[in-house]
Amino acid sequence: GEVEVLHWWTSGGEAKAASALKATLQAKGHSWKDFAVAGGGGDSAMTVLKSRVVSGNAPAAAQIKGPSLQEWAAEGVLANIDDVAKAEKWDSVLPPVVANVMKYKGNYIAAPVNVHRVNWLWANPEVFKKAGAKVPTTWDEFFVSAEALKKAGIIPVAHGGQPWQDFTTFESVALGVGGTDFYKKALVQLDQATLKSATMDKVLETFRKVKGYTDKNAPGRDWNLATAMVIKGEAGMQLMGDWAKGEFIAAGKVPGKDFTCAAAPGTAKAFTFNVDSFAMFKLKNEANVKAQKDLAAAIMSTDFQEVFNLNKGSIPVRLNMDLAKFDDCAKLSSKDFVDTAKSASLVPSVAHGMAVPSAAAGAIQDAVSQFWNSDKMSVADAKAKIASAAMTK
Amino acid sequence: MGALSIRNVRKTYSGDIHILKGIDLEIEKGEFLILVGPSGCGKSTLLSMIAGLDSPTSGTIHIGERDVTHELPKNRDIAMVFQSYALYPNMNVAENIAFGLEMRKVPKAEREKAVARVAKMLQIEHLLERKPGALSGGQRQRVAMGRALARDPALFLFDEPLSNLDAKLRVEMRAEIKQLHQRTKTTTVYVTHDQVEAMTLGDRIAVMQGGVVQQFGTPDDIYSRPATVFVAEFIGSPAMNMLRGTAAAGGVSVGGTLLATHAEHQAAAPAGRKVIYGLRPEKISFAASGLAGEITMLEPTGPETYVSVKTAAGAVVVRLAGHVAEQVGDTVHLSWSTDAVHLFDGETEKRLGR
Amino acid sequence: MGALSIRNVRKTYSGDIHILKGIDLEIEKGEFLILVGPSGCGKSTLLSMIAGLDSPTSGTIHIGERDVTHELPKNRDIAMVFQSYALYPNMNVAENIAFGLEMRKVPKAEREKAVARVAKMLQIEHLLERKPGALSGGQRQRVAMGRALARDPALFLFDEPLSNLDAKLRVEMRAEIKQLHQRTKTTTVYVTHDQVEAMTLGDRIAVMQGGVVQQFGTPDDIYSRPATVFVAEFIGSPAMNMLRGTAAAGGVSVGGTLLATHAEHQAAAPAGRKVIYGLRPEKISFAASGLAGEITMLEPTGPETYVSVKTAAGAVVVRLAGHVAEQVGDTVHLSWSTDAVHLFDGETEKRLGR
Amino acid sequence: MSTPSAAARLDHWLPRLVLAPSFVLSFLFIYGLIAWNGYLSVSASRLLPNYEFVGLQQYEILFQSERWMVALKNLGIFSVLFIGIGMALGLLLAILLDQKIRAEGLLRTIYLYPMALSFIVTGTAWKWILNPGLGLEHLMQQWGFENFRFDWLVDPDMAIYTVVIAGVWQSSGFVMALFLAGLRGIDDSIIKAAQIDGATLPQIYWRIIIPSMRPVFFSTLMVLAHIAIKSFDLVMALTAGGPGFATDVPATFMYTHAFTRGQIGLGAASATVMLATVAAIVVPYLYSELRSQRR
C-alpha cells in the first residue's frame, strides 16, 4: 500500500529522521508519498491538511499534536489504531499522560514520535565564569546571576521576541514560580480561580522582571539567533526547548563543556513536554490501511525512536529505552521524563499546543505576549486578560 | 430604389445634443455624391453612420436593397478614408494598404499588385516600407486614401481626403479619383471643403447645415440656383455679396439706392417685401458708370484680385481677373447684369423666382 | 539681422535620409513668411526645428539676436499650431486654450478674457466645455489655432492651420489672421497649401522642394516671376502650361508650331536652345484666330471653367471666367499676349530673361 | 426594420461570448465564495466548516477582541502609507527612468527585483537589516554615528511602519513598471505641444501626462489597495504580527484564527467585516471611476 504522510520535518536532521521512517516503511514493501510543509510550527501544514480533508483527500497520516488530536477526532475523520497499539503494548511503554493525549474516547488515534522538553535553561559557562556568576536553579538565583552578567556587560538573557517564545518563557516561569499544581490548574485545566490567584501576580511579576534582562533588540528575533548569542558569548543564557541543543552542536560546541543544559529555574523536578505525534486518518483503500498500520507500528518501534531522536535532539517517548548513544543533556532529560512521569509532575507544554485547545492557547498567548511587549500594562490587567482569554472556546 | 438611401436619420449625443436632425438622401448606383457644409455640421457623423461605425438614434440606411442600419461594418463592403486618417501604427505603408485586401482573402500576388498600383497613383512608392510615424501629414493622408483605393468596394466614403495636400498634388489626385470613378462607377460619398473638388467631382451635391440638408442637387444647381441664402453664401469664394433691402418698383432698394432686378424677380417679390439681393463677386465688373464706391481693400491672389468696395448699398466684394490698376481709396463704378442677380426672401431666406 | 534666421540647416534621419539639405532663410521682425512646397518636402520638419522640438543635424537657428539652436522650446517664446493638432485630450477646449497662458503665469482673469476672445474669433464659444474627443475635425483644428492665438509670442508658427475648415470659415479665419497680424505685427511662419492664403497673407513666400528652398520672394515675385519650372508649376491652379520646345527666330518652336515670345525672351534664348514655354491658364483666352485645338475636357467650377485643349503644341489648359458655350470636341483658337509668357531653360529649368 | 442575419447576430454576441467564461467563473467563485464565507461567519464552525447556525455570535466575539481592533487600525495606517508612498515612489522612478537614461534596463531590473524574491526569505534579510542590533543601526553606530537610532522593528508603536518600508520596497518597482508602460503609451505630439506652450518638464508631467494616465492610476490604485488589504506574507515574514500582536492585520488575523486556532467561524466573520469595509470605500470609487472613463 501507499502512505502519504503530511509533516513539517523538512530540513537537516529532521528530514534525515523522517527518511529513517520512510526507509522502514519501504522495507515493508509500502510506498511513501512525502507531503512536507514547513513553517510556523506546522501552521501551514494544518492549513493544507484542512483543505485536503475538505476535498475528501486526506493523507494517511499527519503530524498533529496535543488536544488538536481530540478536535480532529471529534470531526470524525481519524482512524482507530487500537489493534496496533495492543499488539505493540503501547499502554505499558508510554507514560499515561502521554498516552491519554493519543486517545480519543479510549481509542488510540495517533502514534507519538518523540518528547521535547521545553523547560530548559541553556547557558554559556565561560561567560558565567567571567561574570563570576553561577547557573541558577531558582528564580532568585536567576536574578542574581542576571545582575552579575549585566554588570559584566553581557546580555543576561537571550530572547527572541516572537509570541511563541514569549509564551515559552512564560510557561517556564509559571512552572518555576507556581509549581506543578499551579501550572496544571492554571494552564492545563484553565481554572479561573487559579488564574486570578495571587500566585499569578507573582508569576507575572517575575516574568516581567525577566524581560528586564533581555536586550531591546529582541522583538522579532528568531530563536536560533538568540541561541547564537549564547554561543558567541554575547548573552549568558536562554530559556528554550531542547531543540536549541542542535544549534550548539552544529556550531561545534560540546555539551557540559562549552554549554550547559539545566532545567529552567525552579523546575528541576518538573518536565513540560512537547510530544510530536502522527494522527491516522480514515482511508478507503484496504492496502493503504495496512500500510498505515505498519506506519503506526514503525513509529513506536525502538529502532525508529532511537534514530529519530538522535537526529532531532529530543528523547524517545518510550520509557525504558537504551540511551547509550544519546548525549548528556538527552540523558538528563530522559531521566527527568521517567521520574516526573512517576511523580505526576510531567506536564504538557501550553506554549507548544500540548495542554489546551488551540483557540484558548492562542488567546492566552496573545495576552501573554501583549503583556511582555507593553511595559505600560499592569499586572492586574494582564491577569484579567489571561483569565478571560482562557475562556475562549 | 437607389444604391444608397438615407431615410430620416437622426443622431443625438447624450440625450440633448442633436447632431443630425432628420437627413434624407438617396443616390443612384454609380453616383458621386458630394457632402459639403460648415465645420461641425455633422458630415463625418453621417459618414460614420453609413459605414456602420456609429448607429443612428433613429432612421434607416439602405445600401442597394438591403437595410444595413444594424449591419456590422465589415458586412457592408465599404471603403472609407477617415478625416483623422486612422492608420495602423504598427504596420508599414504597404501593409496598411494591403490589410483590407488581406482580410478579404485576396491572394498575395494580387495584393501586391494593388499596393503597387495605388502607391503609384498616390506617389508614395518610396514610402512603402515606412511606418506612419515617419511620414509627413500629407503622406499620411495619402496612405489613408491608398487604403480605401486599393479595394473595390460597393461604396466609397471619403472624408476630406485631400485637405492636407499641396495644390498641385491635389489637382492630380482629384483627376485620379475622377478617372477611377469613371472607370469603376463605384457609388461614392465625398466630403470636401474645396469648391473646385465639389464642383468638378460631384454628380450631385448635398449642402448640410446644422444637421439638416439645405439643398441637394447638381453642382450647377447649387452654384447657379442656390435654394437659400446659406447655400448661396457657402458655395463660392469670395462669398456672394448679400445686400438686404426692400423690393421696389423696378428693383430692390438697398440703403436708399435702387438696384435693378430682372422682370421675373420683380414679379416674384411685390414692392415693399423685405428681400436680399445676392450678387456673386465674379459677376461684377468695373465700368464707367454704375454703382459708385470706394476701394477699401485689394487682395491679389495671382490669377485674380479681390476688391472690396464700399458703396451706398453696402460693402461689396468684386473678383476681377489679373491685376487691377486701381488703388485703395480710388472711386470705381460697379456694373452687372440683372441675369446675375439672386433674390431671396428677407425673412425665410429662401430663393425667390427664377 | 532679422527676427528669425535659419542658417544652413540640415536634417538627416537614420543616417541617410536627408530631409533638409541646407535651408537658409531670414525674415525681419513683423514679417509674415509663407512656406509652401509639395507634401513631404520638409515644411513641418523645419517648423519643428524652429520651435525647438527637434534639433537640426547641422546649422543654426537665431531668433532675434539669440542663437536658439540648442535652446529648450519653452525658452523660445513661440506659439505653434500643429498639423496634427496635438490637443490635450484630458482638458476641455477652454483649458486647452488657456494652458499656454497659465504656464506663463498669466493671471486667471486675463486668461479667461483671452479664451473668450479667441473663442469668439474662431467661432467655438459653444464648445468651450467639451473635450477634444467630442469635436469634429474642423473644430479640433480651430482649438489648435486658439491655443496659439491666445498667446502673444515672439514668433507664430502655423502648420496648415485652416486645411480642415470650410471655404467660408477659411475666408473668415484668414481675415482674422491678417487683422491680428496687422495689429500685433508678430513675426509669423505659416505653412499652407492654399494659394489664396499664400498670396494674400504672406509678406514673403519660400517655396521648398526636396529639402531645398527653390525661391524666396514676395507673393508677386513668386507668381509673376517664378524662378524655376518647379515654382511656376507649383503655384497657380490649374498649373502653368509648360510646353517644351526649341528657341527659334521670333519665338519657340513646339512640336513644329511656332509660339511667339517677347523680344527680351528672344534675346535671352538664342535660337536652337532647348527651352520651356510657360503659360498660365488664366492668361489664355478663346479668340477668332490663334493656336487651334480641340476641347478634350470641360470643368466648370462655378465662377470659372477649366478647359483642356489639345493643340499641335501639346495639351493646354485654359481657365475662363463663367460658363463656356463650347462643347467637348469643338475646335477653338487660343490667344495670349507675349507678355504672359514665361520662358525657362530646357536643361536647368531656370527662368530665362525678363 | 429588418432582422439581422445569423452571421451578424453571431458577431453581435461574440464580444459577450468572449467575456462570458471569465465573468461566469469569476462570479461563481468570487461571489459564491463570499456568500459561503458569509454563511460560515454565522455558523459554529471551528476546526472544519460546519453549518450549525449561531447568529451573530462570531461578530460579537470579533468586536470584543482587542487584537481585531489593532488589526483594523494597522490596516488603516498601512494602507494609507503603503499606497501613498508606493504610488509616489513608483511614479517618481518611472518618470526618472523615462528621461532617456542610459542604464534604463539595469535600473529597471533593480527596482523590479524585489517582486521576484519570495518573502519567505526576504523577510529574514529585512529582519536583520531592521534589527537595531544587527542591521542599519548597528552599522551606522560602528561607522561612528553613535546617536543613530533606527529601532522601529522592535518598538510596538513603530513596527507597523517597518512593514510599510518593506512593502514599499517590494511593490514600488511594479508600480514603476505600470506607470512606465503608461508613460510609454502617451502620444509624443501632445508633449511637444506642451513644450511649446512653455511648460517645464515637471509641469508637463504634472499637468499633461499624469492626468492623461488616469486609467493607469486606477490600475495602480487597485493593485496596491488589494496588496495592502491582502498583505499577509509581508507581515508574517517580517514581524509575524509582533511584537505581541502590534503589527497584526486583518489578513493575518483571519488566517491565524481560521487555520491555526481552529476558529473558522470567527475567521469568516473577520473576512466578512473586512470585505464590507473595503466595499464601503472601493465601490463608490469604482463606480465613479468607471463612469468618468467612459469616452
Added chain:
Amino acid sequence: MKNVHRFIIFGLLGVFALFFLLPFYVMLVTSLKDMGEIRGGSLLALPAGLNFEAWGKAWSSACTGTDCNGLQPFFWNSMAMIIPAVAISTTLGALNGYVLTKWRFKGSELLFSFMLFGVFMPLQVVLLPMSQILGWVGLSDSIWGLITVHVLMGLASTTLFFRNYYIGLPDELIKAAMLDGAGFFRIFVRIVLPLSTPILVVTLIWQFTNIWNDFLFGVVFSGADSKPITVGLNNLANTSSSVKEYNVDMAAAMIAALPTLLVYVVAGKYFVRGLTAGAVKG
C-alpha cells in the same frame, strides 16, 4: 544646466537603487558565507571568499522533506505550472480588456466592476471551498487544479491592466479595421495586440511573479509531486525547530528568483515608446 539636471536624475536613481539593493546585498553575501561566518560575523561584511557551496546545496542536495534533492524538482514543477497559467490568464485578460473598451455593451462596465471588487476577497477565504470544488471536479492535488485557481484569481487584475491600457488606444483604429473587413479576433490579433507590448510586459511581470511566488495556493492545491518551488523554499527556510542554514536559505531564495529576474530583463526590453505614433490626428 542640462548636466545639472542629468546629475540630479542620476543621483536620485542611484540612491533608490541602493535602497532597493540593500536586502539583495545582504542575501548575496550571506549566501556566500559559511555558517560559522554567519554566526560570528557582521551582517554586512563581505564573505571571506567566494563560496558557492550553499548554492550547490540549495539547488541539488538540501533536504525539503524526506527527499534531499534540493530545489531542483520543485523548480521544474513550477515551470510546468507557470507557463500555462500565465499564458491563459494573460490571454483572457487581454481579450476581456479588449471587449470592455472596444466592444462595449450595455452593462459591461457593471460586470467589470463586480469582477474587480472580487480582487479584494482575502485569499484565505478561497482555500477550503475551492479544495472542495476541485475535489468534486476531480482536479484536486493536481497541477491543473493549481493552474485553474491561479487563472481564476489572476483574471481580475489582468483584465484591469489591459482594459485601462486599451482605453487609450484610438477607437478609430478599430473602426478602420472593421471597415477593412476584419472581424473581432482579427482586429485583436492584427491591430490591438501589436500595440500592447508595454502592458503585456507589465501583465507578464505581474502574473509571472505572483504565480511563481505564490505559496498558499501552491501548497494547498498541488499534489505531492507537483509542488511548486515556493513550497520547496519554504521547507528549506521555514523550519522552526531545527538548525537553520541561512546561507542555503538565501541561495535558495535567489535561485528561486532567477526565472522571474530573467523575465524582467527580457520582457523589460519591450517597454517601448511611440507605438501609436502617426495613428490618428487630433
